[in-house]
Amino acid sequence: MLAGMSRRPLTTPRKHASQERSRATVDALVEATARLLVREGFDKASTNRIAQEAGVSVGSLYQYYPSKEALVAAVIDRHNGELMQVVRAALVEVASLPIEKALRRLVATAIDAHRVDPKLHRVLAEQIPRTGRLEKIATFNREYFVLFRDFLESHRGELRAVDLELATFVCVTSIEALTHTAVLHRSEMLSDERAATLVDEATRLMVRYLR
Amino acid sequence: MLAGMSRRPLTTPRKHASQERSRATVDALVEATARLLVREGFDKASTNRIAQEAGVSVGSLYQYYPSKEALVAAVIDRHNGELMQVVRAALVEVASLPIEKALRRLVATAIDAHRVDPKLHRVLAEQIPRTGRLEKIATFNREYFVLFRDFLESHRGELRAVDLELATFVCVTSIEALTHTAVLHRSEMLSDERAATLVDEATRLMVRYLR
DNA sequence: GAAATTTGCGAGCGATCGCTCGTATTGTCT
DNA sequence: AGACAATACGAGCGATCGCTCGCAAATTTC
Known part of the structure; x- marks a missing residue:
């Protein structure tokens, strides 16, 4: 019952943000990802680091994106x-x-x-x-x-x-x-x-x- | 005295094999790396897996190559x-x-x-x-x-x-x-x-x- | 055949990874 | 105001990573 709707790794966003606050979070995440990709490269851009760079917790990251690849x-x-x-x-x-x-x-x-x-x-x-x-x-x-x-x-x-x-x-x-x-x-x-x-x-x- | 000759990550082999036995090891490593790259891709080709695929221990791998990149x-x-x-x-x-x-x-x-x-x-x-x-x-x-x-x-x-x-x-x-x-x-x-x-x-x- | 050298081994270290989940906070609705 | 949903948090899990180091086996040297 727990999240069994997809059988293989996703690259699509998880849920789309409805409140304004969450939209800001999503934007921050994408922008942080871009910045980190440029500054540190793909390998060093881990989900933890992306969340940190975005000023957001890992938990929030995974609410909207199921993986680093999705980001x-x-x-x-x-x-x-x-x-x-x-x-x-x-x-x-x-x-x-x-x-x-x-x-x-x-x-x-x-x-x-x-x-x-x-x-x-x-x-x-x-x-x-x-x-x-x-x-x-x-x-x-x-x-x-x-x-x-x-x-x-x-x-x-x-x-x-x-x-x-x-x-x-x-x-x-x-x-x-x-x-x-x-x-x-x-x-x-x-x-x-x-x-x-x-x-x-x-x-x-x-x-x-x-x- | 112990391998202090370079201050940044190497991509060159560490020592060149003098005996025949070790040359076989080196070959096995390179071939295993190629096979693994093809079969699993760059990310999944870790040094541990390469050594295993080559039928060789990690220790031996690091005797000849200082890093995955060198391989x-x-x-x-x-x-x-x-x-x-x-x-x-x-x-x-x-x-x-x-x-x-x-x-x-x-x-x-x-x-x-x-x-x-x-x-x-x-x-x-x-x-x-x-x-x-x-x-x-x-x-x-x-x-x-x-x-x-x-x-x-x-x-x-x-x-x-x-x-x-x-x-x-x-x-x-x-x-x-x-x-x-x-x-x-x-x-x-x-x-x-x-x-x-x-x-x-x-x-x-x-x-x-x-x- | 003893000593010295080269080669091979692999358990296991510290670090980092992707990711979850229980909890706290904020926002919405009535 | 209270109830309920949406959002945010972050400690910490199990797995894997690159890599070391002490020791055993094989080979060469004498």
Whole structure:
């Protein structure tokens, strides 16, 4: 009878807070988790430490999140939300542009997106075990994938004959890798003039591939 | 006198085994680590479990490796060695080919390389914290980078005017991301005919970018 | 074959982990 | 005001972690 409603570990919140007080607790927990992830890394971010950092007891933590993974998942969701907001806006803004200008803008946006909260982004990208309960990270890429395919489809006139799925895969994967690596591992590439040439190159890569 | 030669956590082996018996122990440990990483993942691969899996005592483990990270680093080194062997061979073999054929071959090789021990490769790529003591993973990419730059340099005649460093960055990052993602997350892309078209597309991406 | 060295062993230490549960506090409703 | 629910607390459980250390066995050296 005691909590027998799920047979495997949860990554979803336990109950949603109804009073204002508890909503503050939940927020504090998520924020504390993000701070700790950045400051100490995934491994050292234990539930006890998270609760302490949030100024909340462990007991309260477990009232709302069944596990550390659930908490991290919440952080991921929030971060992905911010990223997608930036990306979605750019894709809308760009829908009517000729493909070259559009792609240039999208590349620049991808770089910007990686700069939203780079330290957190880096931890999420590099320290979160992507197997087991936390494959949630892939969510972002999947949504980006769909949006980008629609973008390509609406510009089909400017494209050579090509499998849209495949072209999307190639473009999304390449752009993501290039911008991610540049921002997080080659920050020297982003010093004003050099940033512009990087965008030029990435744009050229896409444009000449697509047509 | 007792092992006071380093002031921070080691990832290098402690002493090198002189007798044959101990060399067998070391091998068993590294192999057990690899098996356990694949079967259980990085987190569950504790030193106690590794020793057990190797049929060896924890004490013996710590005679040769000062930490779990050191052991994992040994596994990484071995795996990287195998990959580099494949890649180096291809780069030599390809040196005198025209750039399109060369690139096609290199892309195919990159896919093969990811197939050497895919399960291990996946764990190493996705579960090993890349900050702290274990940034060793980057070693492979750095060596690949240098070799690929030399390759481009020797084909300069077939290239447009371009910053070689930058072009290398773009190519290596893209190829790595495409092949890695295809092999480890989109295995359906590699079913005979589809594999060929993937290679076609990646090759086209590179060739049209470079000239 | 005795002494010295290398190698192997594993119980068990202190620390930390995820997590529960009985209790105290705060808020809501009538 | 009193009753009841929601929220917060934190000591402390059992498990596991990384790792040490004293001792036994195997091997080399003399």
